[in-house]
Amino acid sequence: MTKLRSQTNTIREIPENAAGGVLHIDLDALASNWRILRGNAGGVDTAAVVKANAYGIGIEQAVPALAHAGCRTFFVAHLSEAIRARAVASDAAIYVLNGLLPGTGPTYAEFDLRPVLGSLEEIGEWAAFSRAQDQKLKAAIHVDTGMNRLGLTVPQGLTLKDSSELKDFETALLMSHFVSAEESDNPLNIQQIEAFQAVKASLPGITASLANSSGIFLKEKPHFDLARPGYALYGGNPTPDRDNPMRAVVGLEGRIAQLRWVEADHTVGYNGRWLALTRRRIATLSVGYADGYPRSSSARGKSGDELLAGMALVAGQPCPFAGNVSMDLITVDVTDVPETQVKRGDTVTLIGGDLTVDEVGRRAGTIGYEILTNLGSRYARAYRGGEG
Numbered sequence: 049m050t051k052l053r054s055q056t057n058t059i060r061e062i063p064e065n066a067a068g069g070v071l072h073i074d075l076d077a078l079a080s081n082w083r084i085l086r087g088n089a090g091g092v093d094t095a096a097v098v099k100a101n102a103y104g105i106g107i108e109q110a111v112p113a114l115a116h117a118g119c120r121t122f123f124v125a126h127l128s129e130a131i132r133a134r135a136v137a138s139d140a141a142i143y144v145l146n147g148l149l150p151g152t153g154p155t156y157a158e159f160d161l162r163p164v165l166g167s168l169e170e171i172g173e174w175a176a177f178s179r180a181q182d183q184k185l186k187a188a189i190h191v192d193t194g195m196n197r198l199g200l201t202v203p204q205g206l207t208l209k210d211s212s213e214l215k216d217f218e219t220a221l222l223m224s225h226f227v228s229a230e231e232s233d234n235p236l237n238i239q240q241i242e243a244f245q246a247v248k249a250s251l252p253g254i255t256a257s258l259a260n261s262s263g264i265f266l267k268e269k270p271h272f273d274l275a276r277p278g279y280a281l282y283g284g285n286p287t288p289d290r291d292n293p294m295r296a297v298v299g300l301e302g303r304i305a306q307l308r309w310v311e312a313d314h315t316v317g318y319n320g321r322w323l324a325l326t327r328r329r330i331a332t333l334s335v336g337y338a339d340g341y342p343r344s345s346s347a348r349g350k351s352g353d354e355l356l357a358g359m360a361l362v363a364g365q366p367c368p369f370a371g372n373v374s375m376d377l378i379t380v381d382v383t384d385v386p387e388t389q390v391k392r393g394d395t396v397t398l399i400g401g402d403l404t405v406d407e408v409g410r411r412a413g414t415i416g417y418e419i420l421t422n423l424g425s426r427y428a429r430a431y432r433g434g435e436g
């Protein structure tokens with residue numbers, strides 16, 4: 049038996065047999081993925097991006113497991129997430145990607161957090177705050193090399209060397225972010241690397257970071273001083289045109305609430321969007337879009353159609369969804385599974401085996417990132433490993 053541990057922090061404990069779904073989270077696989085990524089980054093310092101509740105798996109569980117594996121630097125999106133990370137990683141460097149919001153300096157200082165400064169205005173505010181504190185507070189500076197979202201422009205980045213404000217705080221990191229690193233042949237990758245190099249070269253001795261998960265695997269090896277993976281840590285494939293080098297971290301099982309036969313020419317679910325052409329056996333799972341399982345996985349058509357829609361593994365056999373995903377329920381066509389092999393109360397696999405997070409995302413017309421970060425709060429969460 050594997051050791052199971054229930055989450056205690058942000059989500060109340062839910063007994064497995066009382067939950068509509070059970071989320072299995074393998075913290076050993078998470079730690080192992082971090083080591084794999086560090087190896088692929090040529091051994092440079094490797095951080096972990098743990099924004100959005102560590103891509104849905106739980107920041108209070110993920111951060112200690114990664115710190116135990118040797119990770120010393122974490123990135124989150126929000127200041128509130130950084131405070132949660134700090135509570136479980138007292139010594140780590142913690143960066144807030146979304147930058148400095150006006151007036152939040154004292155909170156950064158109180159919890160020893162580092163903003164990722166994304167504009168000259170933010171740099172000015174951090175410099176002023178550092179002067180007022182009479183301390184060289186640490187921060188990162190983000191240079192935008194193509195995303196047009198956050199960060200200084202490259203020309204602004206090239207003038208930083210002449211800025212007096214840079215003397216008022218410690219620039220612990222210079223960073224930028226790839227637009228399409230998962231497309232290994234996209235010419236934008238090289239353009240971004242070159243623009244980033246130019247800014248880095250103008251600031252001698254600066255510590256630099258560019259690569260997200262997919263960036264680590266680019267043939268140009270843009271590893272610089274620090275790699276910054278997120279998705280791949282959680283088992284997502286950073287190399288979509290090749291086999292996934294990562295271990296699966298997340299598994300999801302949904303519970304069968306009922307089994308029934310649906311006669312030919314009857315429909316299943318809201319709005320009657322799926323028609324049984326022959327008599328079909330339907331399993332109704334106690335999981336729905338209120339659990340973050342995307343409604344865009346709905347199967348609208350007829351029994352036997354090849355639809356791009358959700359699937360479940362029932363007694364190990366792939367079974368297609370039937371009809372619309374509803375708030376609390378998903379209906380699955382299990383006609384092809386021998387009747388004796390499936391019964392009320394059984395669990396079926398919604399994420400696991402060939403139903404990887406990437407595949408579940410594809411079947412929902414989205415990306416695995418969205419599947420992970422929407423993982424719901426009604427599931428029982430069973431954590432494995434992570435204690436060293």
Ligand SMILES: *Cc1c(COP(=O)(O)O)cnc(C)c1O
Pocket residue numbers: 097099145224225259260261262276277278279280
């Ligand atoms: C989310 C994020 C990452 C991690 O990206 P993945 O594709 O999940 O590895 C790295 N850097 C920045 C700036 C991010 O916003």
